[in-house]
Amino acid sequence: MKSMSLQERHNYILKKFIISDKSFEGKKNSYDIDIIKEHHRFLWEDNELSDGENSWEMCMARRYYNKLFKEYCIADLTLHKENKVALRWRTRDEVVLGKGQFQCGSRKCEQRENLSSWEVNFAYNEQGENKNALVKLRLCENHSKQLNFTSRKREVKRLKKFSATKGQTQRKNQRNSPVASCFENIVSETNEESEPESRIWNRRLNVELEQPSREIEFERYLEDLLL
Structure with a gap:
């Protein structure tokens, strides 16, 4: 997949x-x-x-x-100039079609390009109990402007991959530096002298650290x- x-x-x-x-x-x-x-x-x-x-x-x-x-919702932005935004959960058909996820979450919009994710507070009633949840609203450029007409909402962006890549690059540069190489050589020589060969080959790998959990x-x- x-x-x-x-x-x-x-x-x-x-x-x-x-x-x-x-x-x-x-x-x-x-x-x-x-x-x-x-x-x-x-x-x-x-x-x-x-x-x-x-x-x-x-x-x-x-x-x-x-x-x-409960990740995404559908919005009616008809009264956006009055700072009134109506939200509802998606129907089963909308979930299957990707409406509000891969397609603009404004009620009648079919735009699929240049979508932005906005975090909005959704107040709803479940089994007679009033609840609030932060959900994502995926909107095209035009409807994003309508959502933010009176107040700017929080835009959701993924930065994890960039941060991880940046951290890996920094660690790689540090390992390749002359000082790091010299230090690694010293540590390697010390370990070879102090640890018997039999103990090295009998050592078990920590599988839990090597493999990511299912979660x-x-x-x-x-x-x-x-x-």
Whole structure:
């Protein structure tokens, strides 16, 4: 799946693990939160799954959908000049089509290019309880201006990859410096003299440090999809 585009990857995950699920048939007009409440399909714990369902792909799909159903919302910006923005959760069809994720989240806009992610406070009622959540609103340039007409909202940008790359470059430059090379040689010679050869070959690798956990692996894989 890593070779697919973001939209193709999104379609693959939902069509294979969600749309194909019989428990979701006939629910085209239901909201995501209603489907979750009724079926709990993607809120199960790993130990509640059978061996056939506990695959990496199935767990990843559940994690993706779990995040997806409350990650984005749809906005009505008709009264933006009065600082009134109406928000709602996406319908199941909108989730599948990527409306509000890969397509502008303004109610009737179909723009897919030059979208920006804005963080907005969504006040809603769930099971009779008033709740607030910070959600993402994906908008085109025109509707981004409308959203920020009276007050500037917080734009969400991904900087993790850049920061990680920058840190790796700095560490690489430090390792390649003359002082670092000299120090490494000294340490290497000291270790070779002080540690018996038998102990070196009998030493076990720390697998937990070498391999990322499944939690981290999921987050890395889904990072690009949750724009």
